Amino acid sequence: MPHLTMEDKAFFKENGYLIKREVLSAEQVQAARDALWEGIDADRDDPDTWVKAGARVPCPSSHPAIRATVGESPVFALMEEMVGKGQLNAGGPGPHLVYPSGESEWKEPKHGHLDGYYTPTNGVPEGTVGYMTINATIYVEDIEHRGGCFTVFPGSHRMAHEYFKTHSVLSIQGGSSSQVWGDEEMPPALEFEGKAGDVCFWHGQMVHTGTKNINRNIRMALIGRFSRKDSNEIRFETPDDMWQHWEGIE
Amino acid sequence: MQLVFSPTSCPDLELPAVLSLAKDAGFSRLELFRDWTESSPVHAETSVPMARERIAAAGFQLSGLNIRNLTGRKADSDERNLPYNLRQLEWDIHLGRALGAEAMSTKGGARTDEAMEDLVEGVNTLLERLPQIQLNLGNQAGNRLQGIEDYKAVMPQLDVRAKVLVDTGHLLSVGENVLAFAEAFAERIGLVHLRDQQSEKPVPFGEGDLPFFELFALLKDADYKGDLVVELEQVDWAEPNMALVAAREYVEGLL
Numbered sequence: 001m002p003h004l005t006m007e008d009k010a011f012f013k014e015n016g017y018l019i020k021r022e023v024l025s026a027e028q029v030q031a032a033r034d035a036l037w038e039g040i041d042a043d044r045d046d047p048d049t050w051v052k053a054g055a056r057v058p059c060p061s062s063h064p065a066i067r068a069t070v071g072e073s074p075v076f077a078l079m080e081e082m083v084g085k086g087q088l089n090a091g092g093p094g095p096h097l098v099y100p101s102g103e104s105e106w107k108e109p110k111h112g113h114l115d116g117y118y119t120p121t122n123g124v125p126e127g128t129v130g131y132m133t134i135n136a137t138i139y140v141e142d143i144e145h146r147g148g149c150f151t152v153f154p155g156s157h158r159m160a161h162e163y164f165k166t167h168s169v170l171s172i173q174g175g176s177s178s179q180v181w182g183d184e185e186m187p188p189a190l191e192f193e194g195k196a197g198d199v200c201f202w203h204g205q206m207v208h209t210g211t212k213n214i215n216r217n218i219r220m221a222l223i224g225r226f227s228r229k230d231s232n233e234i235r236f237e238t239p240d241d242m243w244q245h246w247e248g249i250e
Numbered sequence: 251m252q253l254v255f256s257p258t259s260c261p262d263l264e265l266p267a268v269l270s271l272a273k274d275a276g277f278s279r280l281e282l283f284r285d286w287t288e289s290s291p292v293h294a295e296t297s298v299p300m301a302r303e304r305i306a307a308a309g310f311q312l313s314g315l316n317i318r319n320l321t322g323r324k325a326d327s328d329e330r331n332l333p334y335n336l337r338q339l340e341w342d343i344h345l346g347r348a349l350g351a352e353a354m355s356t357k358g359g360a361r362t363d364e365a366m367e368d369l370v371e372g373v374n375t376l377l378e379r380l381p382q383i384q385l386n387l388g389n390q391a392g393n394r395l396q397g398i399e400d401y402k403a404v405m406p407q408l409d410v411r412a413k414v415l416v417d418t419g420h421l422l423s424v425g426e427n428v429l430a431f432a433e434a435f436a437e438r439i440g441l442v443h444l445r446d447q448q449s450e451k452p453v454p455f456g457e458g459d460l461p462f463f464e465l466f467a468l469l470k471d472a473d474y475k476g477d478l479v480v481e482l483e484q485v486d487w488a489e490p491n492m493a494l495v496a497a498r499e500y501v502e503g504l505l
Contacts, residue, residue: 120326125324125334125335125337125338125341126324126325126326126338127292127318127325127338127341127342128337128338128341129341164297165297165299166295166296166297166300167294167295167296167297168292168293168294168295168296168297168298169297169298170292170294171294171295232344232347235344235348236297236298236299236344236345236348237298237299237348238297238299
């Protein structure tokens with residue numbers, strides 16, 4: 001029984017992202033949330049202590065409860081419905097927390113970045129670009145507007161594909177969209193607002209960003225990045241049909 | 251043995267101009283450098299498919315790509331980090347494969363024991379991960395792989411798909427006997443870079459210290475069927491095109 005409708009796939013193709021609600025069970029969410037709290041240096045029952053409370057990655061991605069959010073949920077199968085059964089490398093998500101800032105000012109972002117690009121601190125080797133086919137942002141806490149939502153720029157996956165037809169993948173320092181497109185060229189940002197258990201699937205060349213969290217909740221997101229098994233054969237290619245390697249997308 | 255054009259003669263030219271120069275000089279095969287020359291396939295306004303199509307449209311075959319050195323260290327901080335360095339090289343190798351390169355060449359790091367350890371471990375790791383490639387290890391003055399003793403220490407420890415890149419110019423620069431070097435590794439030579447020199451100064455082919463005739467005889471005896479890369483650097487005796495034609499004709503006359 002497929003999880004996605006034709007409309008879902010058409011939406012993903014057009015916009016580069018797809019939000020699916022209640023993908024994780026309450027038990028999976030609770031287990032992941034408990035795992036995250038094990039590493040947060042704050043009082044779980046006192047939101048006043050959550051402001052700028054600690055590590056962006058409070059527990060390792062190898063934690064069984066974190067891995068289970070992909071491995072034991074429909075998340076991987078959903079991605080395979082788009083990319084193709086058996087086509088994706090296995091993998092798991094990692095925690096990406098955004099703590100309440102304690103501030104009140106919030107601005108909608110005009111730009112974001114592409115993943116996989118080198119910065120002096122992110123572990124990506126200089127002079128390389130990571131290749132991702134599809135990614136998933138999994139909420140294990142309710143996240144509202146201005147709460148540090150994972151934010152995408154719908155349609156930017158098509159802009160990126162066109163750009164890379166005539167430019168090196170290494171031509172964007174840090175993957176920053178502002179190096180390629182002006183403010184007026186960027187689509188409006190879209191915040192992924194959701195409940196714990198909701199998932200945003202997004203194209204590997206989607207411009208995205210995090211935003212400041214001026215709410216009380218900690219943005220508890222897990223982000224998984226997935227590549228095709230044949231990514232080393234296609235990572236430099238920009239076919240006329242950008243969906244050539246997506247068996248589930250027509 | 252086939253002749254190959256090297257952009258060392260024109261490091262400031264971008265790929266389209268290099269292809270034009272190489273074609274005018276009578277070549278149909280070329281190699282490129284990941285870094286160092288402006289004809290690098292990593293160019294902001296050129297995608298890999300664009301570079302590949304330009305090479306094919308000019309009637310050329312890309313014989314090889316000179317990738318970054320296997321130093322065992324991070325380039326931005328000089329911290330020892332072999333896995334990081336290997337990810338760079340692996341990325342370069344996939345770049346070369348996407349361009350249609352038939353072989354990749356690299357060099358080592360500093361002349362330290364640590365760099366030697368990392369070179370051995372790194373080459374074997376890469377070849378294990380990438381079963382479809384051959385990796386040529388080039389000698390260079392001041393590099394971990396500089397002369398015959400370095401290769402004698404390293405090659406027996408490496409997978410058979412690790413080959414020796416004989417760079418005659420760099421051998422002459424450090425006073426190594428080119429023939430002795432080539433003879434010592436005759437069965438494992440994967441590529442030959444030809445540059446004639448008088449001591450460290452590049453000169454027109456046939457006017458320097460490189461024993462072309464004896465080297466080619468040795469290569470033939472070893473049943474070497476690989477490429478001979480014509481390297482000219484710092485041409486100050488002729489226009490690059492004229493110098494390239496003369497070098498090509500000189501080598502062809504000996505084969």
